[in-house]
Amino acid sequence: MGGVTPLAVGAYGEVSASVCELLAVATEYGATRLWRRLGCGSEAEARSLVGAALSARCGVAFVREQAHLLECRLHRAMPCARDAAAVRERQQRELQEHIARAGCRDLGRGDGSGAYGMGAPTGEHYQQRQPTGGGGGERDVNSGGERAVA
Numbered sequence: 001m002g003g004v005t006p007l008a009v010g011a012y013g014e015v016s017a018s019v020c021e022l023l024a025v026a027t028e029y030g031a032t033r034l035w036r037r038l039g040c041g042s043e044a045e046a047r048s049l050v051g052a053a054l055s056a057r058c059g060v061a062f063v064r065e066q067a068h069l070l071e072c073r074l075h076r077a078m079p080c081a082r083d084a085a086a087v088r089e090r091q092q093r094e095l096q097e098h099i100a101r102a103g104c105r106d107l108g109r110g111d112g113s114g115a116y117g118m119g120a121p122t123g124e125h126y127q128q129r130q131p132t133g134g135g136g137g138e139r140d141v142n143s144g145g146e147r148a149v150a
Helices: 017-034 043-077 081-102
Strands: 104-106 116-118 129-131 137-140 146-148
Touching: 017 043
Parallel strands: none
Antiparallel strands: 104 116, 129 137, 137 146
C-alpha cells in the first residue's frame, strides 16, 4: 500500500501531473472494459474516446466547482454582495407580484423568466397539429384524434 498522492487543480482548470496519471489509469481501465460496448474496433480506439470524454467531463467539473467556491466566498471580498443578492431577490418577487396583480400570463417556461402578455394563451392552450397525409384532415397530437380542416 502506497502513500497519499496529492491531486491539485488550479483556478483555471489546470491540473497536476498526479491528476493526469489518475486520468490515464481511469482511461485505460475504461477502454479495456468498454471498447466493445462503445462499438470500437480495438482498445486503442476506445482509449481515445474514453480519454477525451473523461478529460472533458473532469475539466468542466473542476472549473464549475472553482466558480462555485468563488461564489461562496464572494461576500468576503465584497461585503455588499449579499445585500445586492437580497435586493435582486426582492425586486424579482415584487415583479412577480406586479405581474400577478396586472393579470398577465407567463408565456415563458413558467418559472418567471419568460415573456409576459395580457390575456395571451399559455403553452397548454396550444395544440400541435400534423398533417395525416390523406383526406385533408389534421392529426391532433395532444388528443390522438383526427380533425377536419376548415
